[in-house]
Amino acid sequence: MPQPYQLPDNTRLLVVIPALNEEESLTRVIGNVNHAVPGADILVINDGSTDNTAKVGKAAGAMVVTLPYNLGIGAAMQTGFIYAHEHGYDFMVQVDGDGQHNPDEICELIPHLVSGNADVVIGSRYIEDRGYITPAPRRAGIIILAKYISLLTRKPYTDPTSGFRASNRKAIAMCSRIYPSDYPEPEALMQFHKANVKVKEIPVTMNPRYGGQSSITPIRSAYYMIKVMLAIAILTIRRRPKVFS
Amino acid sequence: MSFDRLTLLITFVALALFILVLEMVRRRALAERYSLWWLIISGGVVVLALARPLLDNLIFTQLGISYPPSALFSAGFVGLVIIMLYMSHLITLLTRQNRTAAQRIGLLQHELDLLRDDLAKLKNE
Structure with a gap:
């Protein structure tokens, strides 16, 4: 096990774990987060689960x-x-409740926020090949989305659907006011771009899910792609959101 | 002044709708603000249908519609589109408000649980 990460003095970190019926994997995820960043508070958002x-x-x-x-x-x-x-x-880090994200890598996200290099740091599966296997159709969809967003924002993105993200106060304030619904990650990138929130991608390793069901089914994927691309296109012509400090 | 059967039928249906909407508002089954467009459309269709002898010539010469009742349908259709768009707008607003309220309920319930725990501890001391 890697060494636990010590947060800089007087900084408070919240680790948010959105969870829908994740009773099988949640104990392990919380345990891993606790071990990786002992000083952090952990908040589970139980999104209407029907299990425990x-x-x-x-x-x-x-x-x-x-x-x-x-x-x-x-x-x-x-x-x-x-x-x-x-x-x-x-700071706030979001970690999926299904165990795909590796809490040990929180320590790689946070320093970029501490140094002020970025307002949002995203863990990307695709900057380096670290053995994460994505089914071909989904990989194709992610590449299309990445190219699309990169084109519109003129910044290179490799993993726009990654939910492993860390935010500083500026980004937290903005997302607490306006945040996209449904599958929000790619749309949030566009929102950050419009609000001049600095985003940085760093390479991470992701695991297969521990248990439970992925919320993305093949049937929904096509609808999802169209909806997200439309939403992002509309964001480009929407009035620029105010930056909250 | 004579009316053909179609005009009479349209008038009757629109009048029935107008009365139904009024009755629903009276029973508070429909809020006044949402009833307004329904009243405008059904009332408008009644007026247009009854005023048809005066309008026929105008519709034919000005709009180039050779079958006057279709002008009536077009007017009704435009009204319905406006109503439906307005409804979609309201659903969007309600969805957003509903989401904010649900988030707040979750956050407040959490704070309440913490406060109850603290209170229980204090009572035990």
């Missing part, structure tokens, strides 16, 4: 916010941003 996600999260020592019904990943994440903003956290 809330109980399992509390038992593992995390704070749990339970939404009254399923709002979707975007609104669940935004709940985390609102919490981080209202409680004055310096």
Whole structure:
């Protein structure tokens, strides 16, 4: 196991874990986060689960916010941003509840925020080949999205759907006010671009899921691609959101 | 002044709709603000249908519509499109408000649980 990461003095980190029916993997994810960044607070957003996600999260020592019904990943994440903003956290990291993200790599995201190099740091699976295997159709979809967003923002992106992200106060404040719904990650990139939020991608290693079901089915994928590309196109002509400091 | 059967039928249906909407508003089954467009459309169709002898010539010469009732349908159609777009707009607003409220419920419930735990600890001391 790598060494636990010590946060700089007087900085508070919130790790947000959005979870929909993740009772099988949640204990392990929370345990890993606790080991990787002992000083961080952990908040599980239980997005209307029908299993024991809330109980399992509390038992593992995390704070749990339970939404009254399923709002979707975007609104669940935004709940985390609102919490981080209202409680004055310096940084917030989002880690999927299914175990795909590697909490040990939180320590690679945070320094870029501490140094002021970026307002948002994204862990990308595709900067370096670290053995993460994506099914070909999904890989094709991700490449199309990456090229599309890179073209519109004139910045290179490799993994626009990655949900392994760290944000500083500026990004937290903005996302607590406006955050896209449904599958929000690619749209959020465009939103950051419009608000002059600096985004940086760094290479990470991701795991196969521990358990549960992926929320993206083949049938939804086509609809998802069209919806996201339309939403991003509309964002380019939308009025620029105010930057909150 | 004589009306053909189609005009009478349209007038009757539109009048029935107008009365139904009024009745729904009276019973609070429909809010006033949402009833407005329905009243405008159904009332407008009644007026247009009854005023048809005066309008026929105008519709034919000015709009180039040779079958006057289709002008009536077009007017009704435009009204319905406006209503539906307005409804979609309202759904969008309500969805957003609903989302914000649900997020707040979750956050407040969490704070409440923490406060209850703290209170229980204090009572035990």
